[in-house]
Amino acid sequence: MKNTQRRAAILAEVSASQGPVSAEEIFQRLQERFPTLALSTVYRNLERFAEDGLVEKETSPDGVFRYAGKDDHGHYLVCTQCHSRVRLHECPLSAMEEKLEEETGFSIDRHQLTLYGICPACKEREK
Ligand SMILES: [Zn+2]
Numbered sequence: 001m002k003n004t005q006r007r008a009a010i011l012a013e014v015s016a017s018q019g020p021v022s023a024e025e026i027f028q029r030l031q032e033r034f035p036t037l038a039l040s041t042v043y044r045n046l047e048r049f050a051e052d053g054l055v056e057k058e059t060s061p062d063g064v065f066r067y068a069g070k071d072d073h074g075h076y077l078v079c080t081q082c083h084s085r086v087r088l089h090e091c092p093l094s095a096m097e098e099k100l101e102e103e104t105g106f107s108i109d110r111h112q113l114t115l116y117g118i119c120p121a122c123k124e125r126e127k
């Protein structure tokens with residue numbers, strides 16, 4: 001099996017996921033199609049994708065890294081000290097978009113929202 005095939009399969013799996021996925025989850029989903037695939041290969045490729053900006057890497061409070069496709073619509077809390085990211089489970093802006101479209105006549109097709117602060121782990125460390 002070619003490396004490029006694995007790379008493409010891993011990237012496709014991230015993009016096809018609803019929301020962020022961990023390396024283990026990707027590994028499990030690909031095991032049937034690629035029986036010789038190693039978990040370490042999945043990790044390595046995901047790290048490479050994140051470095052290349054193909055996927056978003058995020059840290060959850062449980063310490064597990066998860067990866068999401070770039071066009072995945074998500075909002076994040078970002079810790080300014082350790083740079084961990086927590087995904088918001090809702091989009092707080094969708095209601096506002098409608099109102100703004102009415103008020104301004106804009107057709108809004110995308111937005112970004114990121115909130116910055118200090119995560120609980122870093123706050124704990126500062127004490
Ligand atoms: Zn932090």
Ligand SMILES: [Zn+2]
Pocket residue numbers: 073074075091092093094111113
């Ligand atoms: Zn949103």
